[in-house]
Amino acid sequence: MKKQIDVLGTCYSIRKDTSENNRKLANNNGYIELLTKEIIIEPSKQGADNLENINAFNRNVLRHEVIHAFFYESGLSEYVHNETLTDWLAIQFPKIAKAFRELKIEK
Numbered sequence: 001m002k003k004q005i006d007v008l009g010t011c012y013s014i015r016k017d018t019s020e021n022n023r024k025l026a027n028n029n030g031y032i033e034l035l036t037k038e039i040i041i042e043p044s045k046q047g048a049d050n051l052e053n054i055n056a057f058n059r060n061v062l063r064h065e066v067i068h069a070f071f072y073e074s075g076l077s078e079y080v081h082n083e084t085l086t087d088w089l090a091i092q093f094p095k096i097a098k099a100f101r102e103l104k105i106e107k
Contacts, residue, residue: 005039005066008073014039014062029061032068034080039065064090 003014012032017040019025030041043058067086071079079085100106 007069010073012037012069030065032065
């Protein structure tokens with residue numbers, strides 16, 4: 001599976017890989033290659049008895065990596081490697097988006 005996303009006018013490809021094929025995924029669920037504009041994720045298979053939790057986890061990993069790309073493409077290079085801020089945004093964004101929708105201020 002290969003997808004693409006526009007991040008502030010820059011096209012990033014998104015692809016899945018495994019830690020067996022890709023050493024960079026050995027200790028990470030995903031990462032971003034800034035030079036080649038790629039987001040690579042390894043879908044979680046842990047706790048396969050609960051598909052809803054796995055899918056939510058995988059969506060959060062992808063959101064996390066996309067936020068790294070937005071920091072970079074915004075010129076906020078000092079935040080590109082800030083895992084705390086990136087993770088906070090990835091986790092809280094759905095709640096923020098819901099609040100904006102409820103207030104009809106999402107656009």
